[in-house]
Amino acid sequence: MENKNIPYKIYLDEADMPQAWYNLRADMKNKPVPLLNPGTGKPMTAAELGGVFCDELVQQELDNDTPFIPIPEEIRGFYKMYRPSPLVRAYCLEKALNTPAKIYYKFEGNNTSGSHKLNSAIAQAYYAKKQGLKGVTTETGAGQWGTALSMACAYLGLDCKVFMVKVSYEQKPFRREVMRTYGASVTPSPSMETEVGRRILAEYPGTTGSLGCAISEAVEVATTNPGYRYVLGSVLNQVLLHQSVIGLETKAALDKYGVKPDIIIGCAGGGSNLGGLIAPFMGEKLRGEADYRFIAVEPASCPSFTRGVYAYDFCDTGKICPLAKMYTLGSGFIPSPNHAGGLRFHGMSSVLSQLYHDGYMEARAVEQTSVFEAAEQFARIEGILPAPESSHAIRAAIDEAVRCRETGEAKTILFGLTGTGYFDLTAYQAFNDGKMTDYIPTDEELAQSIATLPKVPGME
Amino acid sequence: MENKNIPYKIYLDEADMPQAWYNLRADMKNKPVPLLNPGTGKPMTAAELGGVFCDELVQQELDNDTPFIPIPEEIRGFYKMYRPSPLVRAYCLEKALNTPAKIYYKFEGNNTSGSHKLNSAIAQAYYAKKQGLKGVTTETGAGQWGTALSMACAYLGLDCKVFMVKVSYEQKPFRREVMRTYGASVTPSPSMETEVGRRILAEYPGTTGSLGCAISEAVEVATTNPGYRYVLGSVLNQVLLHQSVIGLETKAALDKYGVKPDIIIGCAGGGSNLGGLIAPFMGEKLRGEADYRFIAVEPASCPSFTRGVYAYDFCDTGKICPLAKMYTLGSGFIPSPNHAGGLRFHGMSSVLSQLYHDGYMEARAVEQTSVFEAAEQFARIEGILPAPESSHAIRAAIDEAVRCRETGEAKTILFGLTGTGYFDLTAYQAFNDGKMTDYIPTDEELAQSIATLPKVPGME
Numbered sequence: 001m002e003n004k005n006i007p008y009k010i011y012l013d014e015a016d017m018p019q020a021w022y023n024l025r026a027d028m029k030n031k032p033v034p035l036l037n038p039g040t041g042k043p044m045t046a047a048e049l050g051g052v053f054c055d056e057l058v059q060q061e062l063d064n065d066t067p068f069i070p071i072p073e074e075i076r077g078f079y080k081m082y083r084p085s086p087l088v089r090a091y092c093l094e095k096a097l098n099t100p101a102k103i104y105y106k107f108e109g110n111n112t113s114g115s116h117k118l119n120s121a122i123a124q125a126y127y128a129k130k131q132g133l134k135g136v137t138t139e140t141g142a143g144q145w146g147t148a149l150s151m152a153c154a155y156l157g158l159d160c161k162v163f164m165v166k167v168s169y170e171q172k173p174f175r176r177e178v179m180r181t182y183g184a185s186v187t188p189s190p191s192m193e194t195e196v197g198r199r200i201l202a203e204y205p206g207t208t209g210s211l212g213c214a215i216s217e218a219v220e221v222a223t224t225n226p227g228y229r230y231v232l233g234s235v236l237n238q239v240l241l242h243q244s245v246i247g248l249e250t251k252a253a254l255d256k257y258g259v260k261p262d263i264i265i266g267c268a269g270g271g272s273n274l275g276g277l278i279a280p281f282m283g284e285k286l287r288g289e290a291d292y293r294f295i296a297v298e299p300a301s302c303p304s305f306t307r308g309v310y311a312y313d314f315c316d317t318g319k320i321c322p323l324a325k326m327y328t329l330g331s332g333f334i335p336s337p338n339h340a341g342g343l344r345f346h347g348m349s350s351v352l353s354q355l356y357h358d359g360y361m362e363a364r365a366v367e368q369t370s371v372f373e374a375a376e377q378f379a380r381i382e383g384i385l386p387a388p389e390s391s392h393a394i395r396a397a398i399d400e401a402v403r404c405r406e407t408g409e410a411k412t413i414l415f416g417l418t419g420t421g422y423f424d425l426t427a428y429q430a431f432n433d434g435k436m437t438d439y440i441p442t443d444e445e446l447a448q449s450i451a452t453l454p455k456v457p458g459m460e
Numbered sequence: 461m462e463n464k465n466i467p468y469k470i471y472l473d474e475a476d477m478p479q480a481w482y483n484l485r486a487d488m489k490n491k492p493v494p495l496l497n498p499g500t501g502k503p504m505t506a507a508e509l510g511g512v513f514c515d516e517l518v519q520q521e522l523d524n525d526t527p528f529i530p531i532p533e534e535i536r537g538f539y540k541m542y543r544p545s546p547l548v549r550a551y552c553l554e555k556a557l558n559t560p561a562k563i564y565y566k567f568e569g570n571n572t573s574g575s576h577k578l579n580s581a582i583a584q585a586y587y588a589k590k591q592g593l594k595g596v597t598t599e600t601g602a603g604q605w606g607t608a609l610s611m612a613c614a615y616l617g618l619d620c621k622v623f624m625v626k627v628s629y630e631q632k633p634f635r636r637e638v639m640r641t642y643g644a645s646v647t648p649s650p651s652m653e654t655e656v657g658r659r660i661l662a663e664y665p666g667t668t669g670s671l672g673c674a675i676s677e678a679v680e681v682a683t684t685n686p687g688y689r690y691v692l693g694s695v696l697n698q699v700l701l702h703q704s705v706i707g708l709e710t711k712a713a714l715d716k717y718g719v720k721p722d723i724i725i726g727c728a729g730g731g732s733n734l735g736g737l738i739a740p741f742m743g744e745k746l747r748g749e750a751d752y753r754f755i756a757v758e759p760a761s762c763p764s765f766t767r768g769v770y771a772y773d774f775c776d777t778g779k780i781c782p783l784a785k786m787y788t789l790g791s792g793f794i795p796s797p798n799h800a801g802g803l804r805f806h807g808m809s810s811v812l813s814q815l816y817h818d819g820y821m822e823a824r825a826v827e828q829t830s831v832f833e834a835a836e837q838f839a840r841i842e843g844i845l846p847a848p849e850s851s852h853a854i855r856a857a858i859d860e861a862v863r864c865r866e867t868g869e870a871k872t873i874l875f876g877l878t879g880t881g882y883f884d885l886t887a888y889q890a891f892n893d894g895k896m897t898d899y900i901p902t903d904e905e906l907a908q909s910i911a912t913l914p915k916v917p918g919m920e
Contacts, residue, residue, distance in 0.1 A: 112880070154840040173885070380611075428637050
């Protein structure tokens with residue numbers, strides 16, 4: 001029974017915070033298919049993955065069966081510094097839209113990294129520390145993941161080496177300075193510090209870098225320096241596991257007030273936020289205990305769910321990582337540079353891809369000017385300046401709420417507000433100046449990049 | 461009796477949020493002396509002030525007697541979007557400092573303006589709207605106040621005209637874009653839009669502006685355009701009144717757990733945060749019900765409490781505003797440009813000045829490199845990147861906690877963490893690069909600027 005006195009913000013008590021992550025894979029009948037070794041076409045073994053990732057994270061990556069994995073006490077202590085995050089009832093937005101819909105959003109931006117990325121960063125850093133490692137390496141583009149990892153490593157006293165795509169390093173000096181303030185070393189990529197970096201610089205002297213290249217450098221440093229491992233902020237099963245804390249808190253907060261959402265919306269790039277937000281709700285749906293509509297919102301400029309294919313592909317442009325089966329545009333796909341927000345990844349979490357393939361979720365693609373219109377409207381009404389990524393979910397939530405106004409249905413809409421836009425003001429400026437444009441790849445462009453899908457040995 | 465199970469973050473329930481602001485002046489035996497008309501030397505009347513400020517705000521400005529002033533329902537609704545702000549128990553900092561002290565901070569940075577300024581911005585915008593005005597004008601330097609006012613005006617549908625010091629307008633384009641996203645018009649000052657702006661530009665063609673000049677332009681637009689008034693984010697009695705919500709929430713949260721602070725610390729520029737945080741505690745001290753140590757922390761480069769004089773002075777460099785009696789370095793005092801944080805105001809709230817003069821508070825000045833050392837330490841341990849202004853309070857809180865370690869005393873320390881440093885990364889970069897320096901004005905320099913104090917008619 002829904003309680004009528006729902007506050008603007010619902011905070012769980014510390015005692016009600018999740019003690020374990022929820023592993024959605026345990027409830028999936030069709031499990032996500034395993035990562036493949038691109039050389040042999042065989043599933044990656046724990047030993048193979050252990051050269052790149054920490055041992056305990058490899059276990060989590062491969063565990064399709066354990067439904068709940070306890071959150072270590074140290075991580076719960078760190079979570080208490082910035083969690084529980086508020087579940088907000090968007091009373092002001094509802095009023096402004098004049099909709100009978102009830103809108104809720106889980107806001108993950110109230111921490112210095114500015115997004116939900118911190119939930120997995122502290123987990124991955126913790127297991128590295130526990131394994132007695134010296135440090136971790138990673139890549140960062142826009143910088144949210146790099147910032148989150150820097151914060152986690154500073155807290156644990158772990159060395160943190162971030163390869164930042166050169167163009168971002170130069171254009172986003174403030175992100176870089178946050179990471180430096182947290183003690184991370186930040187290297188513009190490609191760099192002269194790695195073999196792959198030197199090779200790329202020799203071949204393309206003036207290059208401003210790419211995420212694929214930064215991944216290659218970070219992996220090289222992790223695998224050639226004793227005491228280091230590589231960590232990644234999205235796509236992986238382990239990341240979705242850690243991010244389940246978002247959904248678990250959300251569900252506990254809603255349950256407290258007897259609220260059951262009809263529609264659950266999240267933006268989708270690699271899937272870390274969406275997978276985390278929907279986890280416990282999707283679990284109920286998979287177990288046949290409840291039904292929900294799930295909507296993944298992706299940019300029309302990088303539409304892996306809505307226009308991609310479900311196939312094995314490389315996770316990185318550099319083609320050095322294992323193959324994952326996922327909805328993909330081809331690892332050679334490069335979103336138009338006029339795309340301002342994140343969510344630029346060509347592929348998608350294997351877990352979410354399987355669920356989408358099996359018909360458990362919907363997906364829709366939205367164009368960026370309409371996303372920034374929603375962002376501006378939301379900022380003015382709800383007071384939070386949203387990240388461009390998060391604003392994809394806002395766009396869809398507003399659209400659904402407006403539909404409710406038209407049909408008169410008082411649906412309950414829940415969406416994930418993953419972060420803040422304080423470091424995305426160049427994009428806001430383009431929007432404020434009326435200089436933002438949209439870009440939708442043509443069918444021919446997509447066919448070309450999809451044609452670059454790798455041939456998997458034994459599957460030809 | 462102190463409860464032992466104190467969570468990392470204490471959030472008040474909505475029902476426990478303050479219903480009224482607390483007017484500290486009502487409990488002061490020695491009231492703050494009135495603003496004077498610089499021409500006549502007589503106290504400013506409500507009618508004189510009404511030409512510049514909204515009527516209801518003039519009443520609040522002049523009201524030295526009413527202890528509690530109800531917070532209008534609309535403002536309480538807005539407060540619910542970003543308040544209550546968390547009162548944080550700094551367990552991690554205590555552990556890192558190995559101190560027996562118990563440290564709490566009230567964190568006001570979890571809103572898009574990034575600081576406590578929003579508490580007064582919404583109040584001032586609300587009364588302007590209620591009076592049927594079209595809009596408000598103001599000046600902004602670093603941009604926190606301008607951002608807060610833009611947010612409040614966007615929410616209420618009020619026109620907002622911000623004069624932004626030209627050098628900030630150019631060097632802090634992101635702050636400007638936040639304001640524009642909230643629909644404010646932002647004009648670099650000095651501008652050709654005002655008489656005073658044109659005069660200054662004619663006299664100093666290449667000038668990059670000053671806060672004093674921006675105030676003059678904002679006041680001119682407010683007083684020459686029907687339906688507009690001028691608003692100000694600090695110093696004024698009304699601002700301290702609105703900011704009392706900080707202290708009231710803090711006290712309610714501490715009372716819930718039976719905690720009584722021994723030392724209460726706040727940074728002090730114009731006094732808005734410090735005055736708001738200490739209000740209900742100082743009220744108890746004034747009424748003889750409890751005792752607390754209050755410490756105002758100011759920059760050594762702009763030391764109005766610790767090295768200024770208690771005298772009538774102009775609040776603005778342009779000398780167009782009324783005279784206020786306060787601790788001041790002289791309205792001609794300009795802090796060294798190497799000073800990175802805020803708190804650059806030459807004077808101080810009249811209320812706080814009177815309390816300091818009467819011995820109810822202490823003050824100390826700290827140098828900026830030591831402030832940024834504290835900021836970095838805090839960021840890494842507590843996970844929040846603090847504003848340079850707030851970090852003055854962090855410096856003093858850490859110093860007091862270390863003193864407790866030395867003496868073995870388990871004191872309870874409370875400080876105000878006014879905001880976040882996301883838009884201050886140029887200063888952090890200077891610190892990270894080891895290029896930050898300190899500056900302390902010489903006695904001769906201070907004597908010179910103090911010699912510019914105005915002669916008050918009838919007081920010579």
